[in-house]
Amino acid sequence: MSDSIHPIFRLHYCELVCNRGVNKPYYNIFEGETSLDKLKGMQTFVNIIDAGSMTGAAKQSGLSLTSVVRLLADLEESLGVRLINRTTRKIALTQEGSFYLEKCREILAEIDTTEASLSHHIPRPGGQLVITAPEKFGKLHVYPLIQNYLKENSETTIALKISNTPLDLIKDRIDFTICIGNLADSTLIAKKVGTVREVIVASPTLISKCKPVQTLEDLSAVPCGRYISDSIQNTWKFKTGDGIKTISVSGNIITNSVDVGLEACCSGMIFGRFLTYQVNSLIQEGKLEEVLPEYSQHLIPISIIYTSTRLLPYRTRHAIDWFSDKLRTRLEGLSHA
Numbered sequence: 001m002s003d004s005i006h007p008i009f010r011l012h013y014c015e016l017v018c019n020r021g022v023n024k025p026y027y028n029i030f031e032g033e034t035s036l037d038k039l040k041g042m043q044t045f046v047n048i049i050d051a052g053s054m055t056g057a058a059k060q061s062g063l064s065l066t067s068v069v070r071l072l073a074d075l076e077e078s079l080g081v082r083l084i085n086r087t088t089r090k091i092a093l094t095q096e097g098s099f100y101l102e103k104c105r106e107i108l109a110e111i112d113t114t115e116a117s118l119s120h121h122i123p124r125p126g127g128q129l130v131i132t133a134p135e136k137f138g139k140l141h142v143y144p145l146i147q148n149y150l151k152e153n154s155e156t157t158i159a160l161k162i163s164n165t166p167l168d169l170i171k172d173r174i175d176f177t178i179c180i181g182n183l184a185d186s187t188l189i190a191k192k193v194g195t196v197r198e199v200i201v202a203s204p205t206l207i208s209k210c211k212p213v214q215t216l217e218d219l220s221a222v223p224c225g226r227y228i229s230d231s232i233q234n235t236w237k238f239k240t241g242d243g244i245k246t247i248s249v250s251g252n253i254i255t256n257s258v259d260v261g262l263e264a265c266c267s268g269m270i271f272g273r274f275l276t277y278q279v280n281s282l283i284q285e286g287k288l289e290e291v292l293p294e295y296s297q298h299l300i301p302i303s304i305i306y307t308s309t310r311l312l313p314y315r316t317r318h319a320i321d322w323f324s325d326k327l328r329t330r331l332e333g334l335s336h337a
Contacts, residue, residue: 039111041075042104044068045083049101050128050173053091060128105313112314125315126155133178136258136278137302138162142178145326149319156315164256165229169307175316176306176323180275183305190303191324194331199296201279201288202271213271213291216240216247224249225261225270236273238295275300277331302331 047057048068058065076083083097093101133142138160146158161167167174169188183190200219207213210222216238227233232254238245251271253264258278265272266287282288290296304324306312312320 037074038078039108041071041078043108044071045075046101046104046108048072048084048091049093052173109313115314124155125153125318127313127315128157128159129175129315129319130159130161130173131176131178131319132161132163132167132174134164134180135162137178137180140277141327141330142323145323145330148326149322153318156319169305175312176304176320178327179303179305181300183303188305188307190301190305191320192301192303193324193327194302195299196275196277196302197296197299198273198275199279199293200271200273200291201265201283202291203266203268203287204289206268206271207289207291209268216245216292216295219247219249219271219292223251223253223270225251225264225272226254227261228254228256239298240295302327 044057044061044063047061048054051057051060054068054072055065057063058068061068063071072084079096079100081096081100082094083100085092085094131142131146132138139162143160146160150156150158161174166179166184167177169175169177179190180196200213202210202222206223211218213219213222219236224236226249234248234250235246236249238247251269253261253270255261255264258274261270261272262274262278262282264270265274266282271291279288283290304320304327306316306320
């Protein structure tokens with residue numbers, strides 16, 4: 001929600017919230033002050049948390065630091081609780097503040113939703129979005145779409161965080177993330193946009209030099225790239241008709257970088273295991289060949305992951321819908337090597 005309240009809500013939003021029916025926790029939320037004062041205080045509180053500081057919230061909202069401090073103090077006084085613990089270096093939510101933050105997001109998101117539904121009011125997305133994506137996928141597929149999105153929505157700023165490890169959407173203040181694989185957290189929502197496969201590849205030169213790889217067990221006799229995270233992974237696992245099959249692999253290239261692994265494969269040093277979107281162009285160019293394709297048929301979902309739609313501001317919902325549509329088109333046929 002922008003800092004300026006839509007004129008219709010100047011008259012009606014207090015009644016909208018205070019007569020929610022079964023959702024009684026918001027009853028009398030504006031008692032003792034005007035609805036605009038309370039809404040501005042709520043928005044300022046959310047801005048402080050999203051920006052990570054009062055100074056950042058002031059810059060984000062175009063208010064002075066003094067105004068931000070006063071709005072938060074007035075909000076806390078009206079509620080009779082402390083929402084944020086302040087130190088000279090950081091801010092931290094209290095238990096009450098954490099609960100109230102979720103409710104503020106829900107109320108502000110409801111305002112955005114209702115504004116967007118008004119026939120005479122066509123909203124434009126604005127503000128900052130924080131998106132995360134895996135390293136290679138973010139570079140190849142997400143960043144080009146970000147460029148196009150910003151051309152259409154110039155009032156939006158996008159922070160793209162590249163990470164190959166899962167992040168906490170709420171704790172790290174992430175609007176949505178691109179995930180490759182199945183969703184483990186059932187409290188989040190996954191919007192599927194495509195699929196990929198995990199394939200085994202090697203350079204034609206290395207394939208011609210090594211013993212033919214005709215079975216999974218043959219992989220143990222050829223140099224294979226190994227991935228390192230917390231520890232070195234010395235096995236590759238495959239889904240077969242008889243369940244999961246584990247194959248021991250070895251090789252003198254160990255890395256946590258997809259680009260390094262691809263370079264090692266293309267230069268004829270190792271057999272590697274990659275997702276189809278990472279190697280499609282290299283296979284088409286003849287730099288790599290797929291090995292044992294019969295063991296690479298399992299489809300892995302690519303999804304946009306986000307929190308409950310009830311808590312999403314309009315800019316986030318708009319971006320999720322836009323990126324979902326564009327990614328589906330872009331990723332058609334991506335599971336084929």
